[in-house]
């Protein structure tokens with residue numbers, strides 16, 4: 119689904135009321151009514167007519183939406199519903215809808231005059247609908263609004279953000295340290311907004327429900343996307359023909375492992391085989407090679423020999439490999455010989471060193487990249503600093519967690535590789551343009567070695583047909599998340615080794631059934 123910035127959403131709004139002559143109040147009515155219906159459908163079991171619903175409205179149209187919802191709830195028989203106005207002087211839509219609410223018989227309190235009554239209502243509420251500010255927010259919430267949000271966050275009520283949790287509104291705002299509503303559910307209007315999806319933002323948003331507002335379809339289709347948002351189940355991997363033999367499923371070379379970190383490349387190799395690679399060769403440094411038993415469940419094992427990268431379809435380089443000058447030289451040789459590849463873990467640090475030394479970029483083919491780089495936020499921060507994209511680790515980390523869409527595209531461009539920022543929500547940026555976001559939110563998948571497993575899947579997907587690196591990365595991330603969900607359903611928490619069985623099941627289900 120298309121994700122937009124607040125600015126683009128406001129532009130759609132202006133076009134709807136300008137070119138398409140749709141009165142703003144009509145859209146607001148649809149937004150509020152549909153948001154209420156979506157909430158009722160989602161929470162039918164959780165609330166009844168006795169529930170104490172509190173609708174908090176700021177001065178702008180976000181407040182207007184909350185007031186329409188309040189009226190819809192009241193009309194349906196939630197007669198204990200109350201409204202809290204943030205201010206006594208309000209914008210046009212809030213003024214009008216407040217009058218209508220009063221006409222229907224809803225109780226309306228105002229922060230400015232009834233502070234104690236408002237505090238009591240917040241403490242008493244079962245559900246609080248937050249319409250303090252949406253996409254019109256500028257910067258961090260000012261002190262009065264921040265105080266109200268703090269009280270809402272302290273309450274025991276279920277918190278439902280209207281459009282976007284108040285405080286999160288601005289795409290360019292570094293949210294760390296600011297006061298923001300911690301929502302359990304976000305009812306976002308028509309199209310999801312970009313700030314909902316930063317790794318920090320996603321923690322504050324809860325369940326995301328997209329509410330249809332009824333904008334003209336042409337306006338929505340033409341609107342500029344900041345990103346595409348996927349739930350893992352939506353992403354399909356290409357099918358494999360029933361007669362596909364091992365050679366058609368590709369030969370992947372995994373290069374990694376150092377004396378104290380030799381588990382990582384094995385996990386990666388097993389994961390590659392379980393995600394459908396036909397042949398997997400594991401290339402280890404001499405010390406590990408010497409003490410590795412010969413049978414590793416169908417994985418071929420060789421001594422370090424970077425030129426062999428030219429004999430396979432793709433490589434994964436870096437899991438548990440270590441980093442020093444000798445490794446950098448081997449990295450250089452692998453990049454020169456490989457047709458395509460995945461760079462993970464220590465390979466990412468080597469990539470930073472290699473790019474600085476060479477001043478070049480990863481080699482492409484026919485104008486598009488054949489490389490995927492899979493950093494977690496720590497590795498991505500170090501890469502950003504070593505590429506000169508950020509002053510220091512702190513700046514890089516803050517950007518990656520709150521505005522990754524500003525940093526990942528230049529990083530992808532500088533490396534000439536698809537960057538997969540791994541987290542509870544994954545962001546994928548490509549040098550050719552394009553930005554994808556894949557839902558996660560499965561703590562069981564955050565287990566040691568889970569990233570090595572993902573690197574193996576990325577390698578397999580890179581070898582599948584003529585798939586672009588960008589699609590391969592998206593499909594690998596989605597498959598990893600699907601397998602993680604499946605594993606959590608069956609096992610609860612699990613090890614990366616146990617996850618591999620589910621990679622096989624999910625991969626086979628989508629590619630071969």
Ligand SMILES: NC(=O)C1=CN([C@@H]2O[C@H](COP(=O)(O)OP(=O)(O)OC[C@H]3O[C@@H](n4cnc5c(N)ncnc54)[C@H](OP(=O)(O)O)[C@@H]3O)[C@@H](O)[C@H]2O)[C@@H](O)CC1
Pocket residue numbers: 127128130131145146149176177178179180181182183250251252253254255256257258259260263280281282307331
């Ligand atoms: N666009 C659409 O397609 C549709 C949009 N719709 C809805 O409209 C919403 C956007 O409405 P909007 O533009 O009126 O702004 P909104 O989010 O209410 O915020 C403005 C208020 O915030 C305040 N404020 C600002 N900065 C602040 C700060 N730092 N600290 C504290 N306060 C601050 C500012 O106060 P002021 O600065 O004026 O004092 C003003 O009162 C959108 O999110 C969606 O819900 C739907 O109805 C239907 C279709």
Ligand SMILES: Nc1ncnc2c1ncn2[C@@H]1O[C@H](COP(=O)(O)OP(=O)(O)O)[C@@H](O)[C@H]1O
Pocket residue numbers: 494540541542543544558559560561562563564565566567568569570571572598
């Ligand atoms: N809460 C979570 N929900 C979904 N996926 C997660 C979560 N936490 C971590 N992950 C995924 O687990 C993997 C962890 O990778 P990484 O940090 O490199 O681990 P390791 O170095 O142990 O292999 C990433 O793919 C990340 O997206």
Ligand SMILES: [K+]
Pocket residue numbers: 180248249250251252279280281282283284
């Ligand atoms: K809000």
